[in-house]
Amino acid sequence: MAEKEQSVGRWQKEFFENIHLFKRSGMSEEEAKKILQKFLYLCSVTPMPPVMDVFKDPSSLERIGVYTPPEKKAREFMIEFLSPIMKFFTVEGIENLAAVKPLIGKYPVTLISNHLSHLDAPAIFQLLYHASPEGREVAEQLVFIAGRLAYEPDFTRLGLYMFGTLLVCSKRDMADNPSLSDVMTKINMRAFRHSQKLQQEGKIAAIFPEGTRSRDGRLMPFVDTVYHYVANKVILPISLEKTDKILPTTSLLFNQVAGKLTIGKPVLVGELSKKEMAHFPKDIEHLPFPEHGDKKQFLIDNLALLVGQNLNKHQHGIYRNLYSADTRDQNKLIKVPKEPKEKVVVIGNSSMGIAIATVLANKDVNVLVYHPDQEYTSQSNAERRDLRTYSLYKLPPNLMFTSDPEELKTATLFIQGTNPWELHTIYPDLQPYLSKNKAPFFNIIKGFTSAGLILDDLQHGLGLEDDRIGVISGASYPDQIMERKISGFEIAAVNESLIPRIQKLLTTGYIFPRPAIIPTDVKGVQLGGALKTIYALVMGIVEGYFQQTLGGNVDNSLFHLSNRFFNEMVKVGVSMGGKPETFQGLSGLTDFMLSCFGTDAKDRKTGYDIANGHPSEKMSNGFYGLKVMPNLMKIDPNEVPIMYAAYEVVINKKDVRKVAEGMEERLSRV
Numbered sequence: 002m003a004e005k006e007q008s009v010g011r012w013q014k015e016f017f018e019n020i021h022l023f024k025r026s027g028m029s030e031e032e033a034k035k036i037l038q039k040f041l042y043l044c045s046v047t048p049m050p051p052v053m054d055v056f057k058d059p060s061s062l063e064r065i066g067v068y069t070p071p072e073k074k075a076r077e078f079m080i081e082f083l084s085p086i087m088k089f090f091t092v093e094g095i096e097n098l099a100a101v102k103p104l105i106g107k108y109p110v111t112l113i114s115n116h117l118s119h120l121d122a123p124a125i126f127q128l129l130y131h132a133s134p135e136g137r138e139v140a141e142q143l144v145f146i147a148g149r150l151a152y153e154p155d156f157t158r159l160g161l162y163m164f165g166t167l168l169v170c171s172k173r174d175m176a177d178n179p180s181l182s183d184v185m186t187k188i189n190m191r192a193f194r195h196s197q198k199l200q201q202e203g204k205i206a207a208i209f210p211e212g213t214r215s216r217d218g219r220l221m222p223f224v225d226t227v228y229h230y231v232a233n234k235v236i237l238p239i240s241l242e243k244t245d246k247i248l249p250t251t252s253l254l255f256n257q258v259a260g261k262l263t264i265g266k267p268v269l270v271g272e273l274s275k276k277e278m279a280h281f282p283k284d285i286e287h288l289p290f291p292e293h294g295d296k297k298q299f300l301i302d303n304l305a306l307l308v309g310q311n312l313n314k315h316q317h318g319i320y321r322n323l324y325s326a327d328t329r330d331q332n333k334l335i336k337v338p339k340e341p342k343e344k345v346v347v348i349g350n351s352s353m354g355i356a357i358a359t360v361l362a363n364k365d366v367n368v369l370v371y372h373p374d375q376e377y378t379s380q381s382n383a384e385r386r387d388l389r390t391y392s393l394y395k396l397p398p399n400l401m402f403t404s405d406p407e408e409l410k411t412a413t414l415f416i417q418g419t420n421p422w423e424l425h426t427i428y429p430d431l432q433p434y435l436s437k438n439k440a441p442f443f444n445i446i447k448g449f450t451s452a453g454l455i456l457d458d459l460q461h462g463l464g465l466e467d468d469r470i471g472v473i474s475g476a477s478y479p480d481q482i483m484e485r486k487i488s489g490f491e492i493a494a495v496n497e498s499l500i501p502r503i504q505k506l507l508t509t510g511y512i513f514p515r516p517a518i519i520p521t522d523v524k525g526v527q528l529g530g531a532l533k534t535i536y537a538l539v540m541g542i543v544e545g546y547f548q549q550t551l552g553g554n555v556d557n558s559l560f561h562l563s564n565r566f567f568n569e570m571v572k573v574g575v576s577m578g579g580k581p582e583t584f585q586g587l588s589g590l591t592d593f594m595l596s597c598f599g600t601d602a603k604d605r606k607t608g609y610d611i612a613n614g615h616p617s618e619k620m621s622n623g624f625y626g627l628k629v630m631p632n633l634m635k636i637d638p639n640e641v642p643i644m645y646a647a648y649e650v651v652i653n654k655k656d657v658r659k660v661a662e663g664m665e666e667r668l669s670r671v
Contacts, residue, residue: 016041016253025257026085040082044155047075052168053152059184067168067192068144068199075162083127086247086255092128094264094311097237098135100285101267104235105142106203108277110267111231112143114239115220115308115316116209119151123160124244125207128262139237140164144199145207146192146230148174165204167192171212172226193229205237206230210304218245220309220318222393223301232300233272235285238265240311263311270300295383302385302395306334314485320395321485326510327363335397341367343506346412349427349446350377350402352390354418356479357445361416362397363509370402370418371409373427378402394483409434414506416473417444421455422625428459436464441499443471443492447530447592448622451629454527468496471503472523473514474530474588476595478602485511491587493517493526518586525579529589531626532570534604537596538623539647540566541608546661549612559598567593569643577634611650612657627651 016037023033050069055062104110114125122145129140144165152158152168169192170185178185196206208230210223243260268286272278288303290296305320314331317324325333343366347358350372361368370387372378381388381402385395409415409431415438419427435442442465450458456470471494482488490507492500497520507514517526543562547555570593571584583589596602604623610616627647630636638645646663649655 019253019255022255022257023085026088028085036082039078040159043075043078044159047155047159047162049158050152050166050168053149055168055184055188056149056181059181059187062184062187062191066195067188068195069161069166069168071164072162075159076164079123079160079163080127080130083123084131086257087124087127087260089257090124090128090243090260090262092132092136092262092264094266095133095136097264097266098129098133098139100282101139101235101237102135103282104267104285105139105205106201108269108273108281109197109200109234110205110237111200111234112139112205112207112237112239113210113227113231113304113308114207115241115312116211116214117218117241117243117245118214118247119157120160120247121209121214121241121244122147122207123163124241124247125239125262126163129264132264139205142203142205143207144196144204146196146209150174164207165199167196167199167206172224196230200234210301210308214245215318219316220305220312220320222319223305225297225301227304228297228300231270231304232297234270236268236270236304236307238268238304238307238311239263240265240308242312242316265307265311268307270303298384305395310334319393322359322362322483323395323397325363326485335362335399337399338365338367341365341399343367343413344369344411345414345416345506346371346409347416347418348431349417349419349423350387350389351418351420351423351446352479353445353447353482354416355387355390356482357416357418357473357507358400359394359396359483360509360512361506362400364506366399366506368400369408369412370400371404371406371427371431372402373404373430375404378404391483406430406434410438412438412440414440414503415442417442417455417459418446420446420620421448421450421622422620424450424455424458428463432463439466439469441471441494441496441503442469443473443494443503444527445473446622447474447527447534449531449626449629449633451632453633454524454531456523456527470495470523471499472526472530472588473503473507474526474592475514476587476591478595478599480601482512487511487513489587490514491517491526493520493523493583495521495523497521515587517588518582519580522580522583524577525574525583526586526588528574528577528579529584529586530592531622532574533589533593533596534621534623535626535630535644535647536566536570536593536623537602537604538608538611538621538627538651539643540597541602541605541610542612542647542650542657543608543661544605545609545612546657550658563594563597566597566643569641573634573641573644608647608651624651 020033051065052067052069126140129136146169147166148171169189175182175185208227210227211221212224215221240263243258246256246258248255268288270288271290291299309317309320310332325335345361345366345368347354347370358368358370386392444456452458473490473492475490477488492503494500500516504514547558574584575581604621607621636645636648646660649660650657
């Protein structure tokens with residue numbers, strides 16, 4: 002709101018268009034006009050709280066402090082003002098307030114909530130205040146932790162006077178104002194001490210653990226600085242929906258939306274003193290610290306679960322993979338199974354390897370990601386996230402990392418999740434384990450090795466029997482699998498009886514696998530996925546070239562060529578041993594279209610960058626496959642003109658324009 006509130010005169014005209022909302026709520030036009038005028042007036046006369054003077058005179062901190070009490074007139078007006086705006090909001094979990102009431106004043110209580118809007122704090126107060134007598138008592142005891150930027154705009158400052166506030170300074174604020182970092186540190190220390198004092202007096206500290214507003218409505222990482230406000234305290238979790246729709250960031254027109262506030266059950270997080278624990282109500286849930294591991298990280302992650310458990314699954318954000326997608330109960334957390342039905346070992350930590358591991362974790366299984374780097378696996382386990390490919394996402398508790406090859410002895414299923422150019426760094430020490438354990442071995446990675454297809458290479462080097470071998474492939478981005486967007490795979494296996502087992506393990510509320518068109522064509526399914534990476538790279542080159550020479554949108558040109566590209570891909574695939582029908586499936590035509598025209602296609606982006614003279618330093622499957630292709634077949638310009646042109650540009654560094662002109666001439670004669 003800061004960017005909108007610089008001048009009352011600039012926004013009051015638009016602001017008065019809200020008169021229609023208040024009239025729809027039952028007010029007369031005169032009443033609606035009067036309440037809007039009063040809002041503008043109070044915004045202009047509401048003073049900056051004394052705590053803000055500390056930034057001008059740091060020596061005044063001891064005298065002024067960091068607490069700003071509520072102001073009765075502001076509270077009464079804001080309640081009146083927000084009532085018609087929030088008319089269609091509902092409150093759920095009101096019964097949980099009865100459990101909180103006897104705890105206030107006896108034990109430290111902290112309210113936590115997700116953060117969507119500048120109106121969240123006033124909205125929480127407003128909705129609790131009108132929810133029930135217990136809700137009003139809770140609302141009247143709230144003291145919100147507020148950053149200094151919240152006080153500056155007239156609009157938000159008026160709302161903050163509905164309740165008490167404690168001034169704090171964020172890490173970002175400190176970084177942006179290094180000259181004030183010392184006083185900001187003192188402010189934060191004083192705010193924490195004051196919050197403890199207020200809680201002893203029966204106040205409820207209220208905090209947004211994300212630290213800032215979510216711009217897309219999904220949970221962001223909870224910041225570790227909230228740890229001291231929540232550790233060894235009773236937590237009252239609040240979940241908000243649609244407060245961001247009340248007032249869009251680009252407008253001053255309020256919307257009446259059907260939002261919701263959900264009150265979760267109070268939970269004691271950590272431990273109280275022995276004396277307090279002796280009298281603490283037994284019916285209040287208790288979340289103790291673990292004996293081992295990072296206690297702070299454990300607490301922060303579990304706070305997110307307390308808030309997220311009452312949010313729609315699409316709002317779970319980076320915590321989404323902690324919830325089971327294998328049940329209609331959308332907010333059921335994944336747990337470590339007492340008697341797991343499978344022990345799946347994913348070998349390698351590619352993006353698709355980690356993505357498929359999170360899919361498998363939805364089942365009643367244990368999943369291990371094997372990588373020989375012990376520092377990486379240990380740290381990933383400690384932080385419950387993959388540090389190399391998806392460091393943002395929290396991972397389910399039944400998905401662990403290991404660098405101990407002994408774990409392979411008891412695996413019931415192996416998933417090959419290593420990129421082709423990294424096989425030599427992962428597999429050298431695994432041969433004795435993979436040859437003795439006869440568990441099925443399925444590949445999920447698309448691409449070629451220097452000697453051929455990934456499974457052919459590994460089968461030869463590791464001595465894997467034919468009836469163990471299978472492949473999982475399809476039109477899917479691993480990033481979108483991590484985001485739980487609907488995707489599909491097709492499965493092929495030499496031993497066709499293995500397919501239903503793999504299909505069942507992969508089927509969730511967002512992944513829909515099926516047998517390949519020819520279920521035993523393992524080679525064809527692999528070739529579809531491997532070759533499309535090369536042709537997607539070429540499509541990116543062509544797109545970059547056409548945009549330079551033709552300008553603007555070049556979809557006509559690209560789709561005109563796509564049929565030629567696909568026909569050549571099928572021709573190459575069949576010559577290398579695949580069945581023609583297989584290339585009409587998910588791992589063939591569908592994956593080809595996604596990779597050539599999808600917005601997140603990495604190989605296409607790599608080709609586009611090459612055409613524009615900015616080749617990526619990051620290896621892609623298509624680049625590596627094209628590089629090793631001469632080891633696998635003769636690249637004849639008359640037989641495979643598209644692949645030949647790509648090899649000339651990408652590997653031999655020939656001029657894109659000249660090669661493209663030559664390819665156009667060849668294709669025009671086809």
